[in-house]
Amino acid sequence: MTTFTALQVREHAADEFEQTIVQRSISELPAGELLIRVRYSSLNYKDALSASGNRGVTRHFPHTPGIDAAGVVEQSSVAEFSVGDEVIVTGYDLGMNTAGGFAQYIRIPAAWALKRPQGLSLREAMVLGTAGLTAALCVDKLEQAGVLPDAGPVLVTGATGGVGSVAVVLLNKLGYSVAASTGKAEQGEFLKGLGARQIVSRAELQEGAERPLLKEQWAGAVDTVGGDILFNVVKALRYGGSAACCGLTAGVAFKGSVLPFILRGVNLLGVDSVELPLVVKASMWDKLSVQWKLDDLERLVTEVSLQQLPAAIARILAGKLVGRVLVRVD
Known part of the structure; x- marks a missing residue:
């Protein structure tokens, strides 16, 4: 697959931005050791700021937001990860100035990725997400x-x-x-x-x-x-x-x-969860998968597709969303 579906934010006039679903080429993704097929992402307030053109979050457009992603490694140039590994990516520059999780594929440095803890599915990991x-x-x-x-x-x-x-x-x-x-x-x-x-x-x-x-x-x-x-x-x-x-x-x-x-x-x-050392993130994800495992989070979740994301972004900016928004990346 050389093309994939992504939500892209474009500046169509001075300080006027629109969100559209586009087809992108994998070759357009930034350099990185891991190519990941994204299965789930989540919508955070920072994503909504990026999607509305906030240059304090994202400097250059067009851009794909999404500070969270959970998926499967499709290409790896490092020994730490193999094709087929299920991984979680949160924070660092993902979705800020690096194309993010509101897309079927991301390419990132291996230092941003964690292998999925056994106690969490990819879906559960993104129900939690950065939030x-x-x-x-x-x-x-x-x-x-x-x-x-x-x-x-x-x-x-x-x-x-x-x-x-x-x-x-x-x-x-x-x-x-x-x-x-x-x-x-x-x-x-x-x-x-x-x-x-x-x-x-x-x-x-x-x-x-x-x-x-x-x-x-x-x-x-x-x-x-x-x-x-x-x-x-x-x-x-x-x-x-x-x-x-x-x-x-x-x-x-x-x-x-x-x-x-x-x-x-x-x-x-x-409290910062963006630039936190990966070892600290790993420790906290392990905790969330075992002794702090939360089994009743479904009541918090609204699930949306990429196509439904613009409406959810408008709602979070208006302060009308409650709980977590899980993004299903088909």
Whole structure:
């Protein structure tokens, strides 16, 4: 097969972009040790930014987004991988400035790929995707900082999103008391079904932004939104508590104060899943395939084809998607 199907984002006028399904040639793919036939991908907020022409994510167009891919090795020039190996690829430059997983084929450096853990199918790996990996990294950071289930309630912001919804399920599985924050009041029962014991409105978390400290509430937090909401969460951490920060949908800046840090000894923990060393990614994927295996994620999933992706991208940009979007690459 010399041609394949891909979603391509093109600039058809100054700062106007369109997403189309095209036929591409394998020879057009970038250089790399592995040629992979993609079976599944997933839709993340970063993909939607790339697909809408955000040059902070993707510099040059036309381009195929998709920061996640799971598939089968069809060509390998390295001893570590053989034809037929099932692999997972998340992060690094995939889908940003390197043609990504919204296509039947990708070609990548071997250093970006992991062999599929035995405890996860390719489909399950992409139900999790970067969002699930990031949620797990956040929970792992909280554990390392001493936030254990008996410490008190853990807040998840942006809880109906990809990272947030997986974080709610994972924290509940591990025995935490989970409070879920959302701006979608109608999704309260959905979040309780995932294991949230308390629903907190986004408006409530926005109150008191002008104050240097807020009432102590949370032993820990997984924050997926950033902005002033993040620092309000930090101001409401219990003494010695920690917040793991991994998102920016509410903004990249916040009005901060040193008081929560020097009066309550709290921690703000940054979480990155993109440039993380491959050995760390492998360790976390192994954890997600065994002791942190989540068997009830289907309730989170909307499955779409490449042809249905543009509509799903529009919905995630409008803040209307809930849970995870699995991309079936036929």
